[in-house]
Amino acid sequence: MKLAYWMYAGPAHIGTLRIASSFKNVHAIMHAPLGDDYFNVMRSMLERERNFTPVTASVVDRHVLARGSQEKVVDNITRKDKEETPDLIILTPTCTSSILQEDLQNFVERAQLDAKGDVLLADVNHYRVNELQAADRTLQQVVQFYIEKARKKGELSENKTEKPSVNIIGISTLGFHNQHDCTELKRLMADLGIEVNAVIPEGASVHELKNLPRAWFNLCPYRELGLAAAKYLEEQFGMPYVDITPMGVVETARCIRKIEQVINAQGANVDYEEFINNQTLYVSQAAWFSRSIDCQNLTGKKAVVFGDSTHAAAITKILSREMGIHVVWAGTYCKYDADWFREQVSEYCDEVIVTEDHGAIGDAIARVEPSAIFGTQMERHVGKRLDIPCGVIAAPIHIQNFPIGYKPFMGYEGTNQIADLVYNSFTLGMEDHLLEIFGGHDTKEVITKGISAESDLNWTKDGLAELNKIPGFVRGKVKRNTEKFARERGIANISAEVLYAAKEAVGA
Amino acid sequence: MTVAESQALTFDCETGNYHTFCPISCVAWLYQKIEDSFFLVIGTKTCGYFLQNAMGVMIFAEPRYAMAELEEGDISAKLNDYDELKRLCMQIKRDRNPSVIVWIGTCTTEIIKMDLEGLAPKLEAEIGIPIVVARANGLDYAFTQGEDTVLAAMAARCPDQAPVAQTEKDERNGLSKLLNFGKKKEEIVKEESEYIDHPPLVLFGSLPDPVVTQLTLELKKQGIKVSGWLPAKRFTELPVIEEGYYVCGVNPFLSRTATTLMRRRKCKLIGAPFPIGPDGTRAWVEKICSVFNITPQGLDEREAKIWENLEDYVKLIRGKSVFFMGDNLLEISLARFLVRCGMTINEIGIPYMDKRYQAAELAMLEQACKDMGVPVPSIVEKPDNYNQIQRINQMKPDLVITGMAHANPLEARGINTKWSVEFTFAQIHGFSNARDILELVTRPLRRNNNLKDLGWDKLVKEAHV
DSSP states (O other), X not given: OEEESOOSSOXXXXXXXXXXXXXXXXXXXXXXXXXXXXXXXXXXXXXXXXSOOSEEEEEOOHHHHHHOOTTHHHHXXXXXXXXXXXXXXXXXXXXXXXXXXXXXXXXXXXXXXXOSSEEEEOOOOTTTOBHHHHHHHHHHHHHHHHHHHHHHHTOOOOOOOSSOEEEEEEEOTTOTTHXXXXXXXXXXXXXXXXXXXXXXXXXXXXGGGGGGGGSSEEEOOOSSSSHHHHHHHHHHHOOOEEOOOOOSHHHHHHHHHHHHHHHHTTTOOOOOHHHHHHIIIIISSXXXXXXXXXXXXXXXXXXXXXXXXXXXXXXXXXXIIIHOOEEEEEEXXXXXXXXXXXXXXXXXXXXXXXXXXXXXXXXXXXXXXXXXXXXXXXXXXXXXXXXXXXXXXXXXXXXXGSOSSOOOSSHHHHHHHHHHHHHHHHHHHHHHHHHHHTOTTOOOOOOOOOSSSOOOOEEOHHHHHHXXXXXHHHHHHHHHHHHHHHHHTTOOEEOHHHHHHHHHHHOO | OOOOOSSSOEEEEOOOXXXXXXXXXXXXXXXXXXXXEEEEEEEOHHHHHHXXXXXXXXXXXXXXXXXXXXXXXXXXXXXXXXXHHHHHHHHHHHHHOOSEEEEEEOHHHXXXXXXXXXXXXXXXXXXXXXXXXXXXXXXXXXTTHHHHHHHHHHHTTSOSSOOSSHHHHHHHOHHHHHHTTTOOHHHHHHHHTTSOOOOOEEEESOOOHHHHHHHXXXXXXXXXXXXXXXXXXXXXXXXXXXTTOEEEESSTTOHHHHHHHHHTSOOEEOOOOOSBHHHHHHHHHHHHHHHTTOOOOSHHHHXXXXXXXXHHHHHHHTTOEEEEOOSSSOHHHHHHHHHHTTOEEEEEEESOOOTTTTHHHHHHHHHHHHHHTOOOOEEEESOOHHHHHHHHHHHOOSEEEEOHHHHHHHHHBTOOEEETHHHHHSOOBSSTTHHHHHHHHHHHHHHHHHHGGGOXXXXXXXXXX
16 A cells, blocks of 8 residues: 555556547447546546547446446447447456456457447556556557458558658647647658658547558657557568657757658658758757857756656756756656666756655755756646746646647747747746845745645744845745754754854855 | 426436546545544545546645555555555654544445455554544445545544533534634623523534534524534534434435434434525525424525525526536435526436435425426436437537536537536535525526627537537
């Protein structure tokens, strides 16, 4: 058992449902108790979805507990098959159903006898994988299912398209800015003269999957979702894949060069250097931004980064390599992919943190006092409490992270968006400090900045008065250092004298 | 299915395929209500994910609840439940020092048959903090019924004897102390005489403190004294419940609590309609008065005055129709109030219908339909959301009260919706909060008045569901 208040990645079935609801005309049936269909609320609210989320539950109640599901799951599958005639129904196990250990595969096979559409059991273990791993696995499973089906029927089209083409793999429902990224990637491919053969799973029909092998290569923009499917296609058809996330100017160029190499190896003859050069210098504003005096002011400023592997790694590289910002630590909650993350960011930050514990991240932020945080919604709230600005760069996210306006993180427009996000985070912080330095309108009492514990120390009136004279942006640090100093020496009341003694001792 | 034309209520039961919140959501409001409590939800990532997302920003406020997240070792009994729970509860005691730890049993603890009720007394003795067990799981219950399971468990913890010494009694009786706060002793004695001599009355149901005060004062006007309230602001202030006390519920979803109070604590249940809407509040007060042989004073004028103040809102919904998809058990009371406002009811979906506990409310709904000359609606227990959407498409109600899973898709199809969960969190009880209910109900209609000339009703391409 683990005491937990907050989690970064959701349970496995959420991943499966994200894949199911991304495809067109695919329905998911959860084998779950009442109330586990909260996914529908999230999709309806966060994505402001106009259509009913194609997810229903085959409810596990007392009767199921006593006698087993018996006909219930099969009936629910065949009923849904009749009502909505989906192409595919994915039976989705949940944490509850995985301990009931019913033979769900058997239900699927029985339902398949009556159902017109296909029926599949999502192969995910609730206690071993999280949302992201489950999504990756389910996408691979669906792709494999339809490739094998087409192969059996002799409908598999392996002829490559005439012009270079790509499958974009991993765009999904409830993904962080996925819709905008997808549009930007399509635009980028068009600029490069590459046809988009398919985008999966978002908006795709399962019938298109048999055409996947027609593409010259696969592009997996996200580390977390799509790689398993890409690897499967590579293994089956020798299709190469590009897994460099085109986020940031340097990485976008690296991704494009890799694409060039991959398609030239298959007989194309393209040279993208001029395109990259033109985009970098004149189209994207990000390269110019890093030369401008605005960005000069950011040099050496301290930042911390936390998120999923894809975004945390990319943002770390952008901050450090493209903007000269000092990334004190970079971290991810994708523990299962820790080695990759370390390898990606080690040279761009002082320290790498891999944890799923938001408390540890909160403390790590409080410890280093960065000028800005780039993290998830949780880090945004830590930032609020510590008065440190935060740019949200990864899920878990709230409704404000599903903007209606065009906000990709990828490609050349993405570099502009990220530059804005970074710059706005820092300037807002600076403005705040300037107000405080010059007196501004700040009359509030100093607040405790500790994350974990209330201070057990007492500040005397003159100590507090002295502390309040210290400019806001270092006040927290001074306070903490003074308290540390007092604690070590067993001083219970912190007066102005103690404050200054501490300053002398530790240079606070 | 069409609206029943008969004069008696009809009851249907469908498949139970409907959307609602998991009953563990009750921790969100109960931890705020019971200030010295800590709620430990013993479940999986699924439970945690639900709470985290459903409670939104509250999660960032260092809430007094947490998950005891079960891992594979717990499921396969490789780890010892008792030791694991002890470790976590010790940690909670150290970090938060609560007066009570409430264990919320979930689907998983049910399936693996973790004996929470058995473990709790042992651990309680060992760590010295009361541990209350409530099995608020999705196998058995829906949404607000979670509170019911917690309060039923709390009912067993209420002291069963009023302490003898008067001073001590004052300590214990949090509510009267609260109301008498700052007053001198003579004044208290004087105030006591304002009450009519009647057997002790304890109310049950968790309400925000301002609403508790409003309802308590409402009864005080009739000379009725509220001896205590389950739950109180603090666990240490749970009311005394002796055999023969009278109890009355304030919410329609508290049938287990009512049963526990009657059977285990030997209380007498006053079966009244619930104080939702001015009509409900009046009937609630009247019923309590009648049990104590009191002739209620001034209720006619009070109710009339409230209706008068509601007229601008009532005007907007009079003659309009409403469809309850059903998810929080407030549906019967709300429907009854809306009938009084002049609405017609297409259907009342409800997760679970306790006809005994809600008897007075059901009778009042029937009467309201008769008085207002509208057809008596059919009540659909354990509804099937898919079928309901078909019926909504046929009936074209002016307003659908529904969960968030369906609200946006219905709006996109030109059907007005009101998100039902808001009724659970808004203050809707008593005379003075009737306006708040209508504020919620009329919001989509008022919004539409603003947008009506734009021609943006239907915003989906295909006409199909």
